[in-house]
Amino acid sequence: MKRILIANRGEIAVRIARACLDHGYTSLAVYADQDVNAMHVRLADEAYALRGSSARETYLDLEKIMAVARRAKADAIHPGYGFLSENADFARAVEEAGMTFIGPSPQTIEKLGDKVTARAIARSVGAPLVPGSDGPVSGPDEAVRWAEEHGLPVALKASFGGGGRGMKIVQKLEDVAGAYEAGSHEALMAFGRGEMYIEKFLDKPRHVECQILGDGEGGVMVVGDRDCSLQRRNQKLVEEAPAPNLSPEIRQTIHRAAHDICAAVNYRSAGTVEFLLARDGRISFLEVNTRLQVEHPITEKVSGMDLVRAQFDIAEGKGLPEAAPLQRGHAIEFRINAEDPGRGFLPSPGHISRIRQPGGPGVRWDNGVQAGDDVPAEFDSIIAKLVVYADSRAEAMARARRAIKECSIDGVATTLPFMREVVKNPAFSGEIPDVDTGWIERELIPVLEAQPRAKLRRRVDFLRFPIEIDGRIAMMGLPDGVALLGTPGAAAAQEPDEDPTELKSPITGSLYRRLVTEGERVEAGDTVGIGETMKMETNLIAHRTGSVHWLVEEGGGIEAGRPVVKIA
Numbered sequence: 039m040k041r042i043l044i045a046n047r048g049e050i051a052v053r054i055a056r057a058c059l060d061h062g063y064t065s066l067a068v069y070a071d072q073d074v075n076a077m078h079v080r081l082a083d084e085a086y087a088l089r090g091s092s093a094r095e096t097y098l099d100l101e102k103i104m105a106v107a108r109r110a111k112a113d114a115i116h117p118g119y120g121f122l123s124e125n126a127d128f129a130r131a132v133e134e135a136g137m138t139f140i141g142p143s144p145q146t147i148e149k150l151g152d153k154v155t156a157r158a159i160a161r162s163v164g165a166p167l168v169p170g171s172d173g174p175v176s177g178p179d180e181a182v183r184w185a186e187e188h189g190l191p192v193a194l195k196a197s198f199g200g201g202g203r204g205m206k207i208v209q210k211l212e213d214v215a216g217a218y219e220a221g222s223h224e225a226l227m228a229f230g231r232g233e234m235y236i237e238k239f240l241d242k243p244r245h246v247e248c249q250i251l252g253d254g255e256g257g258v259m260v261v262g263d264r265d266c267s268l269q270r271r272n273q274k275l276v277e278e279a280p281a282p283n284l285s286p287e288i289r290q291t292i293h294r295a296a297h298d299i300c301a302a303v304n305y306r307s308a309g310t311v312e313f314l315l316a317r318d319g320r321i322s323f324l325e326v327n328t329r330l331q332v333e334h335p336i337t338e339k340v341s342g343m344d345l346v347r348a349q350f351d352i353a354e355g356k357g358l359p360e361a362a363p364l365q366r367g368h369a370i371e372f373r374i375n376a377e378d379p380g381r382g383f384l385p386s387p388g389h390i391s392r393i394r395q396p397g398g399p400g401v402r403w404d405n406g407v408q409a410g411d412d413v414p415a416e417f418d419s420i421i422a423k424l425v426v427y428a429d430s431r432a433e434a435m436a437r438a439r440r441a442i443k444e445c446s447i448d449g450v451a452t453t454l455p456f457m458r459e460v461v462k463n464p465a466f467s468g469e470i471p472d473v474d475t476g477w478i479e480r481e482l483i484p485v486l487e488a489q490p491r492a493k494l495r496r497r498v499d500f501l502r503f504p505i506e507i508d509g510r511i512a513m514m515g516l517p518d519g520v521a522l523l524g525t526p527g528a529a530a531a532q533e534p535d536e537d538p539t540e541l542k543s544p545i546t547g548s549l550y551r552r553l554v555t556e557g558e559r560v561e562a563g564d565t566v567g568i569g570e571t572m573k574m575e576t577n578l579i580a581h582r583t584g585s586v587h588w589l590v591e592e593g594g595g596i597e598a599g600r601p602v603v604k605i606a
Contacts, residue, residue: 039063039113039114039138039350039353039354040063040064040113041063041064041066041110041111041112041113041114042054042058042063042064042065042066042112042113042114042115042116042140043066043068043103043106043107043110043112043114043115043116044058044065044066044067044068044078044082044115044116044118045068045097045103045115045116045117045118045121045122045123045128046078046097046116046117046118046119046120046121046123047068047069047070047073047076047078047097047406047417048076048078048406048407048417048418048420049404049405049406049407049420049421049422049423050118050119050120050330050332050406051067051078051082051118051406052077052078052081052404052405052406053346053404054116054118054346055067055078055081055082056081057344057346057347057350058083059081059083060344060347061347061350063350064083064084065081065082065083065084066082066083066084066085066086066107066110066112067079067081067082067084067085067086068085068086068087068088068096068097068103068106069085069086069087069088069096070088070090070091070092070093070095070096070097070414070416070417071087071089071090071091071096072091072412072414072416073414074087075411076406076407076411077405077406077407077408077411078406084110086106086109086110088102088103088106089102090102091416092416093121093416093417094230097121097122097417098121098122098230100122100125100127100128100131103115103122103128104131104132104135107132107135107137108135112137113136113137113138114137114138114139114140114353115132115137115138115139115140116140116141116346116349117129117139117140117141117329118329118330119327119329119330119331119332120228120418123141123328123329123330124147124151124198124229124327124328124329125147125229125230126144126145126147126148126151127144129141129142129143129144129147130144138353138354139353140307140349140350140353141306141307141308141328141329141349142252142305142306142307142309142328143254143304143306145303146303146304146305146306146328147328149303150303150309150325150326150328151198151328152197152198153195153196153197153198153235153325154170154171154172154173154174154197154235156299156323156325156326157170157237157323159299159302159303160295160299160323162302163295163298163299163302164295164298165295165298165299165323166291166295166313166320166321166322166323167322167323168237168238168239168240168314168320168322169188169237169238170235170236170237170238171184171235171236171237173235174197174233174234174235175218175234175235175236177218178214178215178216178218178219179215181194181214181215181217181218181234181236182211182214182215184236185208185211185214185236186211188238189238190208190209190210190211191207191208191209191238191239191241192207192208192214192236192237192238192239193205193206193207193208193236193237193238193239194206194208194214194217194218194221194234194235194236195221195234195235195236195237195325196221196222196224196225196228196229196231196232196233196234197225197231197233197234197235198225198229198231198233203224203225203228203229204221204222204224204225204228204229204232204234205221205272206218206220206221207239207272207476208239218234220575221234222234223575224575227570240314240316240320240322241316242316242317242474242475242476243267243314243315243316243317243322243474243475244265244267244281244314244315244473244474244475245265245266245267245269245274245312245313245314245315245324245475246263246264246265246266246267246281246284246292246312246313246314246315247263247264247266247310247311247312247313247331248260248261248262248263248264248292248293248296248310248311248313249261249262249263249264249308249309249310249331249334249337249345250296250297250300250305250308250309250310250311251307251308251309251345251348251352251358251359252300252301252304252305252306252307252309252352252358253306253352253357253358254304254305254306254307254352255304256301256304257301257357257358258297258300258301258305259358259359259362260293260296260297260362261337261341261343261345261362261363262279262280262337262340262341262363262365263279263280263281263284263289263292263293264277264278264279264280264281264333264336264337265277265278265279265280265281265282265471266312266333267473267474267475267477268460268466268473268477268478269475269478270383270478270479270483271383272475274332274333274373275372275373275375275453275456275478276370276371276372276373276457276460276466277333277336277370277371278336278368278369278370278371278431278434279333279336279337279339279340279368279369280340280365280368282368282431282470282471283470283471284315285319288315288319288321291321292311292313292321295311295313295321295323296311299311299323299326300326306352307349307352307353308329308330308331308334308345308348308349309326309327309328309329310326310327310329310331311323311325311326312324312325312326312327314475317474330345330346330349332373332420332423333371333423335369335371335402335404335423335425336369336370336371336425336427337369339367339369339402339425339427340365340366340367340368340369340427341363341364341365342363342366343359343363366429367427367428367429367430367434368427368428368429368430368431368433368434369425369426369427369434370425370426370434370435370438371423371424371425372423372424372425372438372442372453372457372460373420373423373453374420374421374422374423374424374445374447374452374453374454374457375419375420375421375452375453376388376413376419376420376421376450376451376452377419377451377452377453378451379451379453379455379456379483379486380451380455380486380487380489381451381487381544382483382487383453383456383483384451384544384545384576385415385419385545385546385547385571385576386413386419386450386451386452386546386598387412387413387414387415387419387450387546387547387571388412388413388449388450388546389410389411389412389413389449389450390407390408390409390410390411390412390413390421390447390448390449390450391409391410391448391449392409392446392447392448392449393405393407393408393409393446393447393448394444394445394446394447395445396424396440396441396442396444396445397444398437398440398441398444399437400426400427400428400434400437401424401425401426401427401437401441402424402425402426402427403422403423403424403425404422404423404425405421405422405423406420406421406422407421407422413450415545415546415547415548415571416547416571421447421450421452424438424441424442424445424457426438426441431469432469435461435467438461439461439462442454442457442458442461443458455486455489456482456486459482459485459486460482463481463482465477465481537601537604538582539582539584539604539605539606540601540603540604541566541578541579541580541581541601541602541603541604541605542598542599542600542601542602543569543578543596543597543598543599543600543601543602544569544576544578544598545569545571545576545596545598546571546596546597546598547569547570547571547576547595547596548569548570548571548593548594548595548596549567549568549569549570549590549591549592549593549594549595549596549602550567550568550569550570550575550592550593551567551568551592552566552567552588552592553565553566553567553568554566554567554586555586556586556587556588557585557586557587558585558586559583559584559585559586560580560583560584560585560586560605561580561583562580562581562582562583563579563580564579564580565577565578565579565580566578566579566580566586566603566605567602567603569596569602578602578603580605581605582605583605584605584606585605585606586603586604586605587603587604587605587606588602588603589601589602589603589604590602590603
């Protein structure tokens with residue numbers, strides 16, 4: 039194994055490229071059109087174009103990636119996470135081409151990637167479970183019938199996928215059908231398959247998980263556990279290791295279940311077994327993510343293990359480490375996403391003009407972009423992961439406050455303001471944390487949305503020219519459209535009058551669907567369409583009553599702050 043193609047982008051592709059450089063492998067990057075100058079392309083030894091701009095045309099196109107792998111003479115492929123990382127057909131294609139797939143076998147991905155089959159395996163080894171459907175439900179009607187029979191709340195989940203994509207928690211029976219449709223579409227967009235299954239949902243649970251390594255022959259090592267309860271829309275935002283405030287009995291139960299589930303399928307490479315933990319101590323197996331996790335760095339910090347290096351060793355047949363690592367200290371990861379927490383975490387793609395990166399003892403910065411890079415609307419919103427480590431949780435929290443205070447990013451909205459609220463909130467930062475998977479939406483988002491925020495403005499292009507100031511040449515920039523007046527340096531911006539009929543887009547992306555026809559009358563507060571960006575859907579809400587006149591075709595591009603529709 040010498041030439042490793044990285045079938046991914048962003049910070050995980052950067053992480054793998056760095057591991058290749060550390061351990062003597064040649065790294066081969068692939069890229070979509072808008073990623074031609076991306077950080078992972080710059081760091082890799084070689085880079086190959088996938089010719090396209092959407093995920094489906096590029097990082098989800100199995101045939102394109104395999105063609106590039108053959109052309110680049112790759113002898114191994116690392117899938118990262120997301121995209122094709124849990125696609126059994128991709129793993130099979132890699133192996134049939136005579137290359138090494140740095141991940142589980144196709145058979146294991148099929149068994150554990152199908153959430154219903156995974157539940158059956160968990161049941162067979164005695165892992166704790168809540169009631170769920172025997173297979174994917176046939177549609178929204180069957181989902182409603184199941185919820186009527188078993189009661190609420192329920193969780194609708196993508197049968198083939200992970201990372202919270204397509205997952206919908208439903209509290210009311212009348213919302214089940216709509217949640218099924220929305221979740222199925224989201225899963226189809228993210229994973230190429232829209233099947234959904236349903237299960238009972240534990241109210242106000244914690245999310246705890248175990249990091250495992252398997253040798254592919256039944257040998258499994260539990261490297262450690264994590265708490266990932268701080269989530270929004272089932273997307274993790276803050277994670278920590280080890281999971282705090284677990285009794286020895288609960289920790290032993292989830293470690294044993296994780297080991298037994300993975301041993302039952304001869305698991306190979308890195309994986310994560312996820313559980314929900316209710317306040318009354320009930321535990322339920324959630325799923326197995328057959329890949330490296332976004333939050334793997336915190337386990338690396340407390341274990342001292344390089345998990346990507348471990349994946350390389352297992353793929354080369356070197357087996358597992360001789361002994362499980364001793365856990366020491368505490369680590370916390372903060373996902374710095376291009377999202378605006380003051381506007382409902384709306385994705386905020388755009389150009390990054392400046393990054394002030396935190397440093398000092400116990401700080402790790404895993405980034406996918408640098409100053410001068412763009413965050414495309416077509417892909418995930420993650421910019422970087424800030425990881426802090428110390429001997430105790432209290433010390434790690436203090437370092438987190440210091441590192442987040444140091445950090446700033448200009449050009450796009452980010453989750454940093456949210457992170458500052460998190461680390462000062464005693465429910466999370468206290469000696470015994472009291473949070474669950476719904477805590478962010480109940481407690482923090484109302485605080486953030488109540489804070490004043492700057493008016494949304496469109497991106498401004500500048501006209502730059504040299505001027506002399508006290509004998510030195512300096513560059514001056516004026517916004518495009520500014521008119522110079524009589525006195526040098528005096529300027530007035532020519533701002534267009536606001537059109538009260540215009541409904542402006544809150545996101546940059548595409549108009550996924552029109553929900554009303556041209557000329558149709560709507561009431562203020564009605565949803566007129568659905569925008570899509572960074573694999574997330576956003577409702578476009580009528581700001582007034584009137585008749586609709588569309589300015590953008592269905593499937594066309596939309597830009598934050600620019601009108602999509604007029605309501606006259």
